[in-house]
Amino acid sequence: MVDYFHIDAATFNQFPIESIRGKVIVECEGVARPEYFESTQIASIIFQSKYAGRFQLDRDKAQLIYPAIRDYGKKSKVIQSGKPITLLAVGFGSFIKGFDVAFKIYKALRNQKYDVRLVIAGSFGHNFNHYPEVDRDFYNSINFDEIQAEAALDPNLIIRPVSRDELLNELYPDSDILLHFSRMETFGFTLLEALNFGIPVVTVNFKAIPEIIQHGYNGFLCDPFQWDGVSAIDELKMNTFQWQNKSFEQGMTYVTHLINNKHEYEVMSKNATASIQKFSIEMRANALKKVYERD
Secondary structure (H helix, E strand, C coil): CCCEEEEEHHHHCCCCHHHCCCEEEEEECCCCCHHHHHCCCEEEEEECCCCCCCCCCCCCCEEECCCCCCCCCCCCCCCCCCCCEEEEEEEECCCCCCHHHHHHHHHHHHHCCCCEEEEEEEECCCCCCCCCCCCHHHHHHHCHHHHHHHHCCCCCEEEECCCHHHHHHHHHHHCCEEEECCCCCCCCHHHHHHHHCCCCEEEECCCCHHHHCCECCCEEEECCCCCCCCCCCCHHHHCCHHHHHHHHHHHHHHHHHHHHCHHHHHHHHHHHHHHHHHHCHHHHHHHHHHHHHCC
């Protein structure tokens, strides 16, 4: 039996490889360093998505194994008459998680007399030290302070950070549609959690997201720049009103479609709970077992 040291790439890059005993399995959220494939000590390179391994999955040592999520055993949802539709947006960082687009959709729906509420479960602001690629002028032009000020006056607009327990035990069970207009993403665990609770997702065609959300099956993919799934993504384009407006327009179309078509919503909710199977703990454990037992 071979001893394996299973480590994520970000942590592994901080270790001198000679300090690690045994064979190494490196898990990557993005493109793997070329030297990983040349190293005799690295036995396997696991990519967490097809997007992450889009240039390297056909090489020796490389394989696709999705992350896993616990099955919370939740049932699919129905739209209940007489009850407001709850839109949910989740994340840390108002800009990178697209809270501005979610807010625009909420305002447009209210103006069209839809009985909706928006819960933004997360933090506002942006850390420019961690994400310097965000255009500061465009960020400032959105005026997130104004959105927060409006929330203080509008009981249907709730903006606050939440605990993990609140998210799992209150917000997901009470929400109807997840709005996820992410400008930066590694994998998308929020999407998996929402699907687990039978929540259809309206999001963007971006990085690994289309591996989770199948357009028209368990949610809808807005596609502001008609991304082909392989080409390099110019994230600076997401720092523009053009991206924001296209995401808003397409998002409005999909959200109103779900609200106005209760039967299709119910079918999509059932599909949502079914679609997390490939991200189950059992699937990942079986795939990892094959890696560990290979030698």
